[in-house]
Amino acid sequence: MNIATFDTMKTFSPEKMKKVNLFGTDRMFCDLYCFEAGQFQKIHAHAGEDKVYCVLEGQGTFTVGEEEEVVGAGSAILAPAGLPHGVMNHSGTRLLVLVFMAPKPSH
16 A cells, blocks of 8 residues: 655655655556745646646645636645646645546656
């Protein structure tokens, strides 16, 4: 059984957002995205993959398509395939996000 423990695996960097891979298969991946205050994930899109952001700690500004929303811990955001999406940690504290994406990108 594979078990990932967020508290021991989360990693933050003053330079840029950190991605920590928890699990990956041929069909999906699951990462932690670790944002310091002011860090962001640029707006981008995936043609054939759906993404789910689950906010574990803090709050951030999430963009999906034309919508932008401030979302805090305990909530999840769906970014369907093809829609531009991204995250900005606008707060003064850290933001920790669990990310699922399926199917796994081919790159």
